[in-house]
Amino acid sequence: MRVVDSHVHFWDLSAHHYPWLANPGKSFVGDARDLKHDYLPTDLIEDAADIELLKVVHVEANYDPANPVGETRWLQSLADTRRGGRDFPNAIVAAADLSQSNAQAVLEGHMAYANTRGIRQILNRHSDSLYNYVQQDYLQDGVWRRNFGLLARYGLSFDLQLYPSQMADAAALAREHPDTLLILNHAGMFVDRDSVEGYRAWRDGLRLLASCENVVVKISGLAMFDHGWTVESLRPYVLETIDAFGVERAMFASNFPVDRLFGTYSALWHAYAAIVAGASAEERDALFRANAQRCYRI
Template identity: 75%
Template sequence: MQVVDPHIHLWDLKTHHYPWLANPQTSFVGDARELKHDYLLGDLLKDAEGIEVLKLVHVDANHDPADPVEETRWLQGIAEGVGRGMPNGIVAGADLSADNAEAVLEAHAAFANTRGIRQILNVHANPLYDYVGRHYMHDAAWRRNFGLLKRHAMSFDLQLYPSQMSDAAALAREHHETQFIVNHAGMFVDRSSVQGYRAWRDGMRALATCENVAVKISGLAMFDHAWTVESFRPYVLETIDAFGCERAMFASNFPVDRLFASYGALWNAYASIVGDASASEKDALFRRNAERIYRI
């Protein structure tokens, strides 16, 4: 199987600081203590044995917020050295509410493989699920600096919960020239009620009305630790139904999803779910969309 993987993370704990791995905790996504070890490009490719990985997109690994550009510098060095081009695209970290946001974006943009920015936006009333405790999309400085992405032709990886999707759709319409990519199929975390399902379904469909919004089908194992192909199936198919095969793409979220699945098991599960899709649809979902959307 040939894939372009548009959502992976690497880290070197010997040379870089990742606050969440310095003091790892157990949360709904699993036990981060099991991730407190170096995870380098060679480790990923070893995990991917049996899957032909053509290209990779690295998404910020919550590197030291005091120096987010150092992560991009490190990754570009890998791409120009032992990675032989990989990671082909870099989605860098930046706090768009910060006073130095413009300078940070300019510094990221200086690296050839930088394609976009991710700033985690997940806010939830339940402290178990809350990432940032702050509604960035309601912040005037954040929204003003968001407009700087267009200047650098940067995309924005949109990591949020269904309750935030209405605000995100409005943001996408306001910045219609910026490419948005929803992370982890919209992070459907409120799974115990009909209301929760409807919020996810309707929020995803609202985002899908914006032509500049695409989606990554990834991270499903974070919410379904004892997953099966059948437990993944409704979320995969509903996401594809909302966005169409031309704006959806599969991704691994490795090594985070490694807590609950092997690399091959995830990709083969996706392949099984869309087994009766056409050859062109499969090409789009597994390879072409990621190449086009991330310009790699």
Template identity: 70%
Template sequence: MQVVDPHVHFWNLDTHHYPWLANPGTSFVGDARELKHNYLPDDLLREAGDIDVLKVVHVEANHDPEDPVEETRWLEAIADNAANAGEARALPDAIVAACDLSAPNASAVLEAHAAFARTRGIRQILNVHENKLYDYVGRHYMRETTWRENFALLEKHGLSFDLQLYPAQMEEAAALARAHPGIQLVINHAGMFVDRNSVAGYRAWREGLRLLAACPNVAVKISGLAMFDHAWSVESLRPYVLETIDAFGADRAMFASNFPVDRLFGGYSKLWHAYASIVSGASESEHAALFRGNAERIYRI
């Protein structure tokens, strides 16, 4: 099976600082202590098994916030070195870099990231939740004037924005997307449906997806589902996959692995074959779009 994987993380703990891996703990996502080891392109390709990984998009891995551009510099060097060595895969093919859009130096950081050939977008995690177990950032960035002003600069640099949030934040995100039709937004992890034990929670996720899908400049990655379903199976993933595709259509949805994080709960090949099983009834063109084409188009690779 050939895939383009638009959500992968690499890190080198020997040479770079990742605060969350310096003293890892456990959370709803899993046991980060099991991730405290280097994870590089060769590691991904080695465990891919029968999955032919054609291209990869690297999404910022919570690298040292004091120097977010260093992560991009390092990734660019990895890919350049592989290409110069004539390797079949010079990964990553594209980079979604980190930037705190609320920071005074956000404009300079964006400009620095944009100078690298493989930079395609920015991610800043926005997840806010009243339950501290699920709360990532503790503030509503999308409501802050400085953040919104710097968000608008993405269009100047031709950068997309990877949108990691919860369903309760989707209405605000849809308004942001409508206000900036020239910026491509990509929802991470199918909208991170966290409040799945209530009718209201399901409704918030389902209706939120459709609010965002009504914006033509928004796409979605179907990934990270194992973070909320540690004992997942094809059948347990099926409703979330199909609901997301139903909202966005096969032309604005893409499958992704979220490796090595999702590797805590299953192998790489197993995950991609689960996706394939769920959409086995898709047409050849829909299958190509979901597994390769949409990621290539949206991330320009």
């Protein structure tokens, strides 16, 4: 199977600082203590096994917030070195805190590196503090929203990681910035799985975002909420997401090594393939390769 993986993370703990891995613990997405080890392109290639990795998109890995451009500099050096005969990562989604006064300088710093394609700033806020990733609602922050407008100036996309309860605000943001591509991470992170209301919020939120022509979706990270996943347990979430966005605006991704906590790389990609086995060859090409290449310009 040949794939373009649009969501992976690399880290080198001996050379760089990742605050979340300095003293990792357990959370609803798994035990981060099992991730406290280097993970480099050679490790991903080894994990891939029978999956042929054509290209890889690296999404910021919660690197030292005091030096976000340092991660991009390091990642570009990996790509330029062609370790293991591969120029991974082919695209870099870098970190930037758009609520800060130095946001433009940080964006310009990232733009000095050839593989920079976009920005991610995690936005996840939930009524239950257990699920919070961040301590403020950036979508309601005036400075953050103004600096978001800088992305179009630099031709940068935005990887959108949030919960269904935030999707209405994100849709409004997308409409305010039609020239910026927003890439919804992890199929919208449907965390409230114990209620009909939670399902409806996720389903309706997907469709609201999909109504914005400048929003696409990555089907990834599903194992974070389904630690004992099977093909059948993933099936409804995959198909619902594709139904909302259409084959032309959806792409599969691994979220490795985070999802490595709950299964192998090969098993995950073969599960995706089994779920969409009835799709045409053109549709499968879009989901596994072409859409990621187009959206990340690789």
